Amino acid sequence: MGNYYQPEIECASREQIRAWQDERLVKQVKHVYDNVPYYRKKMEEKGVTPDDIKSTADLHKLPFITKDDLRDAYPYGLVAVPLKDCVRIHSTSGTTGRRVVAFYTQHDIDLWDDCCARAIMAAGGTNEDVVHVSYGFGLFTGGAGLNGGSHKVGALTIPMSSGNTDRQIQFMIDLESTIICCTPSYAAFLGESIAERGLKDQLKLKSGIFGAEAWTQEMRRDIENSLGIKAYDIYGLTEISGPGVAFECEAQTGMHINEDHFIAEIIDPETGEVLPEGEKGELVFTSITKEAFPLLRYRTKDICVLNREKCSCGRTHVKMSKPMGRSDDMLIVKGVNVFPSQIETVLLNKGYAANYQIIVDRVNNSDQIEVKVEMTPEMFSDSLTEITGKEKELVNALKAMLGIYAKVTLVAPKTIARSEGKAVRIIDNRKLY
Amino acid sequence: MTVKQISVFIENRPGRLAEFADIFSKNNINMRAMNIAETPDFGVLRIIVDDPFNAANVIKDAGYIASVTNVLAVAIPDQPGSLLSILTLIGENDINLEYTYAFPTREKDTAYMIMRVLENEKAIQVLSQNGVKLISQEELLKLY
Numbered sequence: 001m002g003n004y005y006q007p008e009i010e011c012a013s014r015e016q017i018r019a020w021q022d023e024r025l026v027k028q029v030k031h032v033y034d035n036v037p038y039y040r041k042k043m044e045e046k047g048v049t050p051d052d053i054k055s056t057a058d059l060h061k062l063p064f065i066t067k068d069d070l071r072d073a074y075p076y077g078l079v080a081v082p083l084k085d086c087v088r089i090h091s092t093s094g095t096t097g098r099r100v101v102a103f104y105t106q107h108d109i110d111l112w113d114d115c116c117a118r119a120i121m122a123a124g125g126t127n128e129d130v131v132h133v134s135y136g137f138g139l140f141t142g143g144a145g146l147n148g149g150s151h152k153v154g155a156l157t158i159p160m161s162s163g164n165t166d167r168q169i170q171f172m173i174d175l176e177s178t179i180i181c182c183t184p185s186y187a188a189f190l191g192e193s194i195a196e197r198g199l200k201d202q203l204k205l206k207s208g209i210f211g212a213e214a215w216t217q218e219m220r221r222d223i224e225n226s227l228g229i230k231a232y233d234i235y236g237l238t239e240i241s242g243p244g245v246a247f248e249c250e251a252q253t254g255m256h257i258n259e260d261h262f263i264a265e266i267i268d269p270e271t272g273e274v275l276p277e278g279e280k281g282e283l284v285f286t287s288i289t290k291e292a293f294p295l296l297r298y299r300t301k302d303i304c305v306l307n308r309e310k311c312s313c314g315r316t317h318v319k320m321s322k323p324m325g326r327s328d329d330m331l332i333v334k335g336v337n338v339f340p341s342q343i344e345t346v347l348l349n350k351g352y353a354a355n356y357q358i359i360v361d362r363v364n365n366s367d368q369i370e371v372k373v374e375m376t377p378e379m380f381s382d383s384l385t386e387i388t389g390k391e392k393e394l395v396n397a398l399k400a401m402l403g404i405y406a407k408v409t410l411v412a413p414k415t416i417a418r419s420e421g422k423a424v425r426i427i428d429n430r431k432l433y
Numbered sequence: 434m435t436v437k438q439i440s441v442f443i444e445n446r447p448g449r450l451a452e453f454a455d456i457f458s459k460n461n462i463n464m465r466a467m468n469i470a471e472t473p474d475f476g477v478l479r480i481i482v483d484d485p486f487n488a489a490n491v492i493k494d495a496g497y498i499a500s501v502t503n504v505l506a507v508a509i510p511d512q513p514g515s516l517l518s519i520l521t522l523i524g525e526n527d528i529n530l531e532y533t534y535a536f537p538t539r540e541k542d543t544a545y546m547i548m549r550v551l552e553n554e555k556a557i558q559v560l561s562q563n564g565v566k567l568i569s570q571e572e573l574l575k576l577y
Contacts (some may be wrong), residue, residue: 375442375475375498382440382502382549383531384470384477409474412444413498 003250005121005153006114009260010315017316020260022055024288029053029062032294035080038073039065039296056263059286060274064297070100070239079103079292086292091139092238102238103292109148111289112241115258116149119247122256122313123207123232125179127154130204132177134168134186135212137161141242142212146181149244155179162186165193176204184215184223184231188354191226205229211236211243214323214341218348233322239298240285246320251312254319261289264318265297266306280305283320331426333360333367334404340425343371343406346397350390351378357416362430370407371398374416434557434567435503437485438547441478442498445471453478453497460491465573466547468534481506481536481547483574505548505556506536506573508566516546519565526559528552538576545576 004010012020030050032039043049046063053061070078079086085105092100104112125131131150135142143161150157158175160168162182168190171177180187187210194200205227211234220231235255236243245262246255257264262285266275269282283300287293302323311319325339332338344354357372373394381387391408398406417424443449450469457464466481482488485501492499509515523530528550536545545568550556560567568576 377498377500380440380442380498380500382438382477382479382500384472385531387477388472410442411475412442412496414496415444 003121003124004315005117010118010256010317012260012316014316017259018056021263021288024260025056025059025263025286026050026053028286028288028290028294029296031291032080032296036078038069038077042069059263059265059297062286062297064272064284064299065295066299067100067239067301074099075101078295080294081105081292089139090141090144090238090242100239102241104241105291108241108290108292111261112145112244113148113152115236115241115244115247115261116145117152118149118258119209119232119234119244120146120149120153120155120179122247122249122315123179123209124230124250125150125153125155125207129153129155129178130158130175131155131179131181132158132160132168132172132175132205134160134162134180134182134190135243141236141238142181142183145236145242145244146209150181165190169194169197169199172205173199173202178204178206180205180208180227180229181234182208182210183213184210184219185213185355187223187227187231188219191223195226200226200228203228207232209234209247214325214344216341216344216348216354218345219354222348222354235320235323237285237300239293239295240287240300241290245285249311249313249315253311254307254321256311256315256317256319257306259317262287264306264320266304267299269301269303277308278305280324283323331358331360331369331428333369333402336402336404338369338402338404342401343398346394346401347371347373350394350397352376352394355416357424358426360426360428360430367430368407369402369404370409372409372411372416374413375410376413379410434505434561434569435553436481436506436547436568436570436573438502438504438549439480439482439485439489439492440500440502441480441492443469443476443478445473445475450478456491456495457488460488462488462491465576466534466536466545468532468547470532479532479534479547481573485570502549503553505550505553505560506568507546507548507560508568509544509546511542511544519546519560522559522563522565523548523550523556526555528556528559540576 033050042063048061086103087106088104089101133146137143147159207230209232223231233248234243236245246257248255265284266281267284275281283302283304285298286296303325304323305321307319330337352373353376355374359370361368395408464480468479469476531549533546533548536547
């Protein structure tokens with residue numbers, strides 16, 4: 001208890017949070033309507049004016065905004081302040097289609113840094129810590145966000161960025177880093193590299209803040225063991241600000257959404273209807289304090305559940321579950337919904353590494369799914385019968401989880417592209433569109 | 434009375450075995466015997482070398498997954514029927530032979546086979562009692 005950056009906000013009463021949200025939403029809707037023609041047009045099409053929005057109870061009346069809108073309006077179409085007031089941009093990794101560019105005023109960056117500072121303190125950080133930021137710096141929000149948050153906490157910040165694993169480990173040992181921030185796949189890779197070099201004993205790490213990628217509880221345990229830390233989850237997206245939209249506390253029963261800045265809703269991804277409390281659906285965010293790039297009802301495509309039960313950490317902000325999948329990551333194979341996280345869970349349960357690649361293909365008009373898995377010393381044997389036996393068990397476990405047959409291919413260690421950024425988990429060769 | 438076999442995971446793709454052999458060549462390691470069991474995707478390469486500890490380290494440092502197993506090296510008189518008599522002996526004593534492969538040497542009258550069984554102790558006892566000669570890792574070094 002007590003690791004708060006802004007206790008008066010993080011532990012505010014529900015009534016207080018609601019009051020902030022009501023007031024800020026009304027103001028934000030007006031700001032957007034007055035300054036963003038693209039938005040005004042969308043609202044007019046739906047027959048909504050700022051006068052219709054009197055509190056958060058009216059939020060559902062507003063139109064959604066999606067990644068397609070962001071691409072349509074690229075680059076300046078959604079900016080709500082004069083460009084002279086903007087001080088920075090960030091951009092999504094842009095693996096599909098056009099990049100999305102988000103704008104920030106100095107005020108926006110300050111509030112974003114505050115959110116990251118809350119996350120760092122929730123992970124046990126203080127001004128006596130050495131925060132090792134191995135997220136990429138640049139257009140990606142990861143590096144800048146945690147770097148800014150760490151400054152706010154007053155910790156000694158190492159802006160490592162990603163890559164050059166040997167140098168990372170050297171700095172970690174020499175400068176006695178205590179908190180590491182990076183993607184979970186890079187944390188797992190660092191853990192393996194440190195184990196290979198036999199350097200775990202020389203680390204001073206106590207916790208890690210990992211996000212920007214899907215990861216499972218099993219992967220969390222692997223990382224915690226290999227680095228000797230407690231691993232915390234962090235959630236965010238460039239469109240809304242960056243990392244720190246939500247973060248985990250020591251209770252680790254979900255991530256607290258910074259509700260003084262972001263209103264969260266869960267909707268049915270098919271119909272767009274707001275779902276009742278506790279139901280699983282698509283997460284939608286409204287940023288109520290952003291000046292430069294405020295988004296109203298932005299559809300994240302992340303599938304999750306909100307939980308308003310009182311948290312043992314003392315924070316009162318709503319908690320979101322770890323995303324259970326992304327509607328755009330979701331594969332439909334032979335008509336069955338397949339989430340990569342399901343495959344990862346099976347692999348870890350069966351003793352394989354969480355490094356895998358899913359390859360989907362269409363052969364003779366029929367979908368085929370293949371999962372490439374790296375061989376591990378534990379799974380290896382001189383007996384082919386034993387290896388193929390274990391392989392068969394894995395095929396059966398995948399079938400039980402997914403409901404369809406997936407071919408398993410065992411490959412040599414470190415051959416699946418991983419690493420320093422986001423791991424390529426899915427290759428869809430079907431070319432259906 | 435066993436010898437150490439190193440087993441290595443190798444993907445079943447063009448050039449993979451050559452890549453592996455290159456590491457042995459660069460580290461001046463000589464293979465005494467080898468065998469591959471393969472599936473369409475990968476193979477298990479099994480090898481016998483003079484210094485298995487050094488070789489296993491070299492292999493692991495090169496990033497391969499490998500394991501070391503104790504296997505039997507059985508001397509067989511170089512004449513028709515002698516393999517049959519050993520196999521019969523093993524079978525009659527209910528010892529399951531997982532796999533076996535030949536081990537070439539320059540000895541004139543004796544051939545050697547590597548045999549992998551689950552119960553090494555039992556197999557050693559049965560074979561020795563019936564006059565079958567097994568060689569140890571040390572004796573392996575003298576064989577040429």
